[in-house]
Each structure stands twice: as C-alpha cells, then as structure tokens.
Amino acid sequence: MEGKTLILEPGALRAFLMGRDERIKTLEISLARPGESVRMICVKDVIAPWWKMGDFQSGAGRLQVLRNCAVVTCGRIVGFQEGIIDMSGPGALYSPFAGTINIVLEVEVVAGLSPHAHEEVLREAGLAAATFAGQPLRDVEADEILTWPSEADSSMFSHLPRVAYLYPLLSQGLLHDTYVLGENANAGLPRLISPAQLLDGAIISGNCVSACDKNTTYHHQHNPILHELCREHGQSLNFVGTVITHEPTRLAAKEAAAAGASELIRSLAPDGVIISKEGFGNPDTDQMMLIRTLEQAGIKTVALTDEYAGPDGCSQSLADVTAEADAMISVGNANERIVLPPMQRIYGPVKDLNKLAGACPQGLRQDGSLEIELQGIMGATNQLGFQPLRCREV
Numbered sequence: 001m002e003g004k005t006l007i008l009e010p011g012a013l014r015a016f017l018m019g020r021d022e023r024i025k026t027l028e029i030s031l032a033r034p035g036e037s038v039r040m041i042c043v044k045d046v047i048a049p050w051w052k053m054g055d056f057q058s059g060a061g062r063l064q065v066l067r068n069c070a071v072v073t074c075g076r077i078v079g080f081q082e083g084i085i086d087m088s089g090p091g092a093l094y095s096p097f098a099g100t101i102n103i104v105l106e107v108e109v110v111a112g113l114s115p116h117a118h119e120e121v122l123r124e125a126g127l128a129a130a131t132f133a134g135q136p137l138r139d140v141e142a143d144e145i146l147t148w149p150s151e152a153d154s155s156m157f158s159h160l161p162r163v164a165y166l167y168p169l170l171s172q173g174l175l176h177d178t179y180v181l182g183e184n185a186n187a188g189l190p191r192l193i194s195p196a197q198l199l200d201g202a203i204i205s206g207n208c209v210s211a212c213d214k215n216t217t218y219h220h221q222h223n224p225i226l227h228e229l230c231r232e233h234g235q236s237l238n239f240v241g242t243v244i245t246h247e248p249t250r251l252a253a254k255e256a257a258a259a260g261a262s263e264l265i266r267s268l269a270p271d272g273v274i275i276s277k278e279g280f281g282n283p284d285t286d287q288m289m290l291i292r293t294l295e296q297a298g299i300k301t302v303a304l305t306d307e308y309a310g311p312d313g314c315s316q317s318l319a320d321v322t323a324e325a326d327a328m329i330s331v332g333n334a335n336e337r338i339v340l341p342p343m344q345r346i347y348g349p350v351k352d353l354n355k356l357a358g359a360c361p362q363g364l365r366q367d368g369s370l371e372i373e374l375q376g377i378m379g380a381t382n383q384l385g386f387q388p389l390r391c392r393e394v
Contacts, residue, residue: 004140006066008103008133016132017105023113023121028106030347032072034099038087039340039370041348042356043378044073044122045205046097046218049133052200062145063200064137070100070218071133073126074348075107078115078175081357083211083378084340084370091340093388094380097218104347105129119175123206126217148196148230157238164240164270165229166261166294167198168286170207170215170278171246177206178215178278180244190245190261195226198242207278210357212334212373212380213306215278219379224386225274225304241268247279247286258289266297275303277383280334284319295324302327306381309333311373332381332389334358334374342368 010029018024032038049069053062072085085097092098109121154162169178171185178185180193181202193202203220226242233239245261248254265273273294277287284305291301305328307317313333337360353364358375365371374380379387 037344039343046216047130051134051137160238175208262293
C-alpha cells in the first residue's frame with residue numbers, strides 16, 4: 001500500500017478478540033517497530049495480516065497480504081520452548097521479524113486450561129488479529145501481484161529439469177502440531193498439494209518448539225522455497241509439484257510416512273527434489289529416510305537443515321545421517337551463543353525467560369542483558385531458508 005497508512009485501533013482489536021474467546025483473561029496490544037529498543041519474549045507465533053478475495057485456502061481468487069507487517073503472539077510458556085525477537089541490536093541481525101512492523105499481543109488465559117487449550121487460544125487469537133488487521137486490504141489496489149503456476153503448466157516446459165518440492169511438517173502431538181486446511185497434519189498426509197493453496201494460507205503453525213527452526217505461520221505464508229520455484233518455473237526449471245508430509249514420533253510411522261511421500265514424489269517423475277525440514281533431533285531421521293529412499297530410486301535430492309554442533313561447533317551436528325545425503329545446505333549452528341544487550345521495553349512474561357530453549361543458566365543478567373543460544377531467537381536457523389544468516393567459503 002505505497003503512500004497509504006494502516007490505522008489500527010487497539011481498543012477495537014482488543015474488544016474483537018476478547019469478545020470472541022472467553023478463555024482470554026487479559027490482553028495487551030503494543031506496536032514494535034524496526035530499530036526500536038524492544039524485546040519480545042515467549043513468542044508463540046508470527047502471522048502476516050491478510051484478506052482473501054474469494055474462497056479462502058482454495059488457491060483460487062486473490063489473497064491480499066500486508067508485506068511489512070506481522071502479528072506476534074506472546075504468552076506464558078506452555079512447554080520449555082518458544083523464543084524471542086529483538087527489534088534492534090545484535091539479536092535483530094538473526095531474526096527476519098526485526099524488519100517487520102509488529103502488532104504484539106500479550107495474552108494471558110484464564111486459570112485451569114489444559115496446555116492444548118492454552119495453545120489453541122493464542123493460535124486462534126493471532127489468526128483472528130491478522131484477519132482483523134487485514135480487513136482494510138479488501139479496498140486497496142495491490143502494489144505487486146504475484147501469480148502461481150497450476151499443475152497443468154508443467155507440460156509446457158518439458159525441455160527443462162523437472163524439480164519437485166518435499167515439504168515436511170512437524171506433527172508429533174505433544175504441542176508439536178501443524179494444521180493443513182484446518183486439520184491436524186497427522187491426518188491425511190502425505191499428499192500432493194498445489195503451490196497456490198500453500199501460499200493461500202493452507203498451513204497454520206501450532207508448534208510450541210525451539211524458536212530458531214520453528215516454521216511460524218508467517219514462514220508458511222511466505223515460504224521462500226515455493227516462491228523461488230514458482231519464479232523459476234519455465235525459466236531455469238520445470239516445477240512439477242509439491243508433496244507435504246509429516247514428521248511423526250514412532251519409527252514405524254516414520255517409515256510409513258517416508259514410503260508414502262517417496263511414492264508420491266516418484267509419481268511426479270522429477271529429476272531432482274528439494275527437501276526442507278522443521279525441528280531437529282527426531283526430525284533428522286525423517287529427513288534422512290526421505291533422502292535415502294529417493295536417492296536409491298535414482299532421484300537426486302538437496303536438503304536444508306540446521307545444526308546443533310555445540311557452542312564451539314565441534315560436536316556432532318545431526319542426530320541421524322545417511323550416506324546418500326551428499327547435498328546438504330546448512331542454515332546455521334543453533335548452539336552458537338550470543339549476548340544480547342538490555343532493551344528499554346520488554347513484551348511477554350519475563351519470569352519465563354530462563355525456560356526458553358537455548359537459554360543459559362543465569363543467562364539473564366542484572367543489567368538486563370541476556371546470554372542465549374541462537375536456538376532461542378525466532379527464525380534464526382529456519383530450515384526453509386527464511387533467515388538472515390549467510391555463509392562464505394574460506
């Protein structure tokens with residue numbers, strides 16, 4: 001909306017959110033701008049404001065998205081996870097959300113809720129706030145219009161390398177959940193899905209996991225792998241399809257998911273496959289199973305992963321490996337430590353700060369500075385490649 005200003009009335013948003021869910025006890029709404037001395041802690045999710053012109057999540061019609069703005073939900077830790085976003089200082093260099101204008105929701109739920117209900121309240125509040133903030137977009141002409149290829153387009157570019165995308169979603173239960181078209185990702189996966197549906201908001205995060213490699217809803221809305229494949233379709237490659245799959249906990253379920261996803265990928269007859277990931281440790285096995293199965297079927301793979309190699313980078317960085325994984329892209333070492341300076345304003349429950357995954361014992365210092373691993377910074381080592389870290393050969 002170049003040359004236009006979005007005006008958001010906090011009182012109206014508060015009344016809207018409080019009125020739709022009686023499980024919200026208190027709600028504070030603030031604004032955090034790039035460069036400000038602001039730290040958000042115990043961040044649950046980040047969502048882009050949007051407005052759908054047509055059937056929601058169908059892939060048809062137009063989805064209006066506010067690019068430089070996000071809704072950030074914060075609240076008491078449900079599990080020992082979550083993360084922080086710094087809007088300035090060295091921490092801001094590691095999170096893409098230091099560059100967005102953030103509508104911050106600090107949500108306290110009523111007493112007695114189960115952990116799953118607590119997570120649901122904050123997830124739904126964030127989505128509702130993003131829709132509320134996106135309403136003005138229905139009457140605004142977009143500055144940029146992007147179109148996505150349909151499945152039929154692949155037949156037009158038979159002379160180009162056939163590339164598919166395998167998109168694993170964290171779906172382990174125990175507050176490690178993702179939702180596809182409103183259903184938990186444990187149901188009905190793996191499956192083929194169009195890029196238009198995916199970029200139309202088909203995937204919603206419900207994960208209470210380590211911040212560095214968590215795919216927030218914002219990440220799913222702006223998946224850079226999908227964006228790049230769509231941009232290059234018909235130019236340097238033939239994007240033949242996307243398979244979404246899940247990352248379960250039990251070995252038998254992992255084997256079944258890998259076999260099913262690999263079968264769907266083979267049905268696309270690709271020359272190569274890009275494989276992303278969410279989470280670490282347990283999901284390392286899912287990724288390695290997929291790589292091994294596809295490589296043994298004669299399909300080349302390239303995969304993105306972060307590493308947990310210890311603060312000095314000298315420890316084993318992945319929980320599982322396979323000889324076929326010979327084209328891996330590292331998006332960073334989540335165990336790297338950083339000291340963040342004190343901030344003038346802090347949003348979120350400070351008392352839960354040392355419970356964050358990646359927090360160091362007595363990491364919060366008397367002057368307000370904070371020692372923490374990159375693991376605790378939202379999006380620092382995102383395995384969709386949606387993060388500011390870069391590497392160079394030395």
